[in-house]
Amino acid sequence: MGLRPFSNNIRKPELLAPAGDLRRCLTAIRYGADAVYIGGRSFSLRSRASNFTMDDIRQACAFASEHGARIHVTVNIIPHNEDFEGLGEYLQQLQEAGVHAIIVASPAIMALAREKAPKLEIHCSTQLSVTNAGAAEFFRKKLGADRVVLARECTMEDVRKITEKCEAETEAFIHGGMCVNYSGRCTLSNRMTLRDANRGGCAQSCRWLYHLYENGSELSNENLMTLGSKDLMCADWIWPLMQAGVSSFKIEGRMKTEYYVACVVSAYRHLIDEIAENGGPLSEERLAWHRKQIMYAENRSTFSGFYGGRAESSSLIYHMTSNADVNHDFLGTVKAYDRDKGTALIETRNLFSRDEAVQILSPYGINDTFRIPWIRDEEGNELDASRRPMVTVEIPVPFEAHEEDILRRARI
Ligand code: SF4
CATH class of the missing domain: 3.20.20.70 (Aldolase class I)
Structure with missing residues (x-):
């Protein structure tokens, strides 16, 4: 077990x-x-x-x-x-x-x-x-x-x-x-979207933003309500x-x-x-x-x-703040690490630039933050930034990285 x-x-x-x-x-x-x-x-x-x-x-x-x-x-x-x-x-x-x-x-x-x-x-x-x-x-x-x-x-x-x-x-x-x-005892989604929450279709209607009325008058149109x-x-x-x-x-x-x-x-x-x-x-x-x-x-x-x-x-979250609390960005995953060169091939997810401070999250631990001195595309061309998702770029990593490790960046 x-x-x-x-x-x-x-x-x-x-x-x-x-x-x-x-x-x-x-x-x-x-x-x-x-x-x-x-x-x-x-x-x-x-x-x-x-x-x-x-x-x-x-x-x-x-x-x-x-x-x-x-x-x-x-x-x-x-x-x-x-x-x-x-x-x-x-x-x-x-x-x-x-x-x-x-x-x-x-x-x-x-x-x-x-x-x-x-x-x-x-x-x-x-x-x-x-x-x-x-x-x-x-x-x-x-x-x-x-x-x-x-x-x-x-x-x-x-x-x-x-x-x-x-x-x-x-x-x-x-x-x-x-x-x-x-x-499992909720029919909000069923009522509001005809999507059955208990048959796999919950539309998370409780998280929507609602205008709140009392006797026909809106209580506040600045702060929308959510359940x-x-x-x-x-x-x-x-x-x-x-x-x-x-x-x-x-x-x-x-x-x-x-x-x-x-x-x-x-x-x-x-x-x-x-x-x-x-x-x-x-x-x-x-x-x-x-x-x-x-x-x-x-x-x-x-x-x-x-x-x-x-x-x-x-x-409860009365005034939803969307992604205001996101504090790290997922930049990509390591596809290979070359010990001799000290570089990693990264399959990209989000934009990152030369000189940015990043971190590797690995099943083997969390490593120190390091700066990216250069970025190269698959043809070996130097880039000032990696802008496209799901392409492979090469960057230096100052410690051993492993396949499927995650490259991330703290939001300031
Ligand atoms: S997530 Fe919200 S809408 Fe969906 S079942 Fe739960 S309480 Fe109901």
Whole structure:
């Protein structure tokens, strides 16, 4: 199950990352995820983020197996009668592909999976809103759930009690987007866009900007209203969640970029490992350092969810600031490093210029900032800047870089 013991008899949890396509899945594993959850093109929420063909799923399983990681597949739609067509065969294909677990929100799909693909672990989706031990035990005993993904609305006390009393494993969210409603119990998107949030079509209507009226008069046309919640960020809750015995720490975000996946996975990997090595909580100074690494990926305000108790109105974003909080740009990925020349070939993503200060984010660590003395295109011509995405350029890097490392730049 990906659980590793460490001192004080506290188990080291699985770090579970999201991936919207094969490339992001491999990135998550390279940057330290113990498991990755992905979605096929059918039967999954976030179907718009799901670009995995069955062949991609097979490749993801093969790569995961080489690296001692696991693949979980979301089959978490709230199905209507017509949604079952082809589902049994799909579950069998997942089992044959080497998938370890499916994440499910429907008792009918759980029963079908037990019958058609009994080797697949069943993980109860957060869509089931499990907030108490009785519900968790019900899903384990009656429907054979191996793991229960806890509702994001659980307090730490809820997490402790459920994990202690339920014999199935528990999985808790540690980072990413939140629903303003109980996850899976929302029809905002259905009403406003005719896109069914529980069949993969959420339009995130809670995050739109709204004009607010009272008795026909607009209250303010300067500050538009949004219901959107801040994102979850749980650096401070990692140790209590480990003490509670939670088996898996989940990062939300199958719609997120490769850079986000690499940055957040890497940051939580280092945090969890450092706590494990320490055998207990970290100093405030070390926690502050880890928080900073996590926030290098964020472009939204964050809060620590419900773990500390009921979330206040300050957990909502009333006046959305778009990308105002983005603090790093993803410039490209390393395709090769030449030790003799001390240069790297970069597949570009965003504009960068000669003399700019940049940094390499790598599964092997975060290196010091360095300046780019020159940039050459594929023909060896010197450039003052790399302006085109998805082309290859050469730059000097003053330390060893590795294939698929990420080149990034801090925004001043
Ligand atoms: S509209 Fe917002 S609250 Fe509703 S399901 Fe979508 S993300 Fe969640």
